[in-house]
Amino acid sequence: MKHIVSALSVLSLLLAISACAPVNGNMKCVDSDCWLRNDSIHLSITTLDSGSFARMMAVRVLHTYPMQEIWLGFRETIRNDSCRTEKGIRKMRFRLAGADGQLSERGLNYAEYTFPVDTIKMSTRDTLDVTIFHYMPTDTIKGVSEVGWIIEKIDN
Numbered sequence: 001m002k003h004i005v006s007a008l009s010v011l012s013l014l015l016a017i018s019a020c021a022p023v024n025g026n027m028k029c030v031d032s033d034c035w036l037r038n039d040s041i042h043l044s045i046t047t048l049d050s051g052s053f054a055r056m057m058a059v060r061v062l063h064t065y066p067m068q069e070i071w072l073g074f075r076e077t078i079r080n081d082s083c084r085t086e087k088g089i090r091k092m093r094f095r096l097a098g099a100d101g102q103l104s105e106r107g108l109n110y111a112e113y114t115f116p117v118d119t120i121k122m123s124t125r126d127t128l129d130v131t132i133f134h135y136m137p138t139d140t141i142k143g144v145s146e147v148g149w150i151i152e153k154i155d156n
Contacts (some may be wrong), residue, residue: 057094
């Protein structure tokens with residue numbers, strides 16, 4: 001009986017995973033000792049399908065990150081074989097800690113966050129080029145390990 005329950009649990013987990021919306025993303029390491037304002041991170045994500053996609057910023061910080069929030073800027077370009085569309089520069093504030101000052105996400109060595117940005121329409125084989133930079137009041141920040149961009153299909 002235990003084996004049947006285990007097999008059914010694994011099967012239902014596999015079905016749940018396969019039913020999830022397609023997710024595509026990319027993360028890149030930054031210098032956690034000293035991320036300079038001009039050290040931009042460049043990412044490219046190509047879609048395999050067309051439709052509307054939720055865009056999310058992903059951030060991984062060390063537990064020693066001294067701030068309760070992080071200001072990040074990004075510039076996007078959507079390109080395909082026939083055209084290139086610049087989306088401009090946006091700057092956003094992302095809250096990392098609760099009112100008590102403790103980081104709100106936990107991992108073994110890092111705290112990982114995913115912040116919703118908005119939605120975008122893309123066609124099959126479009127490539128989204130994203131440049132991410134920090135927009136903190138100081139020229140350098142310590143404790144950020146990785147930043148990235150995730151897109152998740154939300155409809156056809």
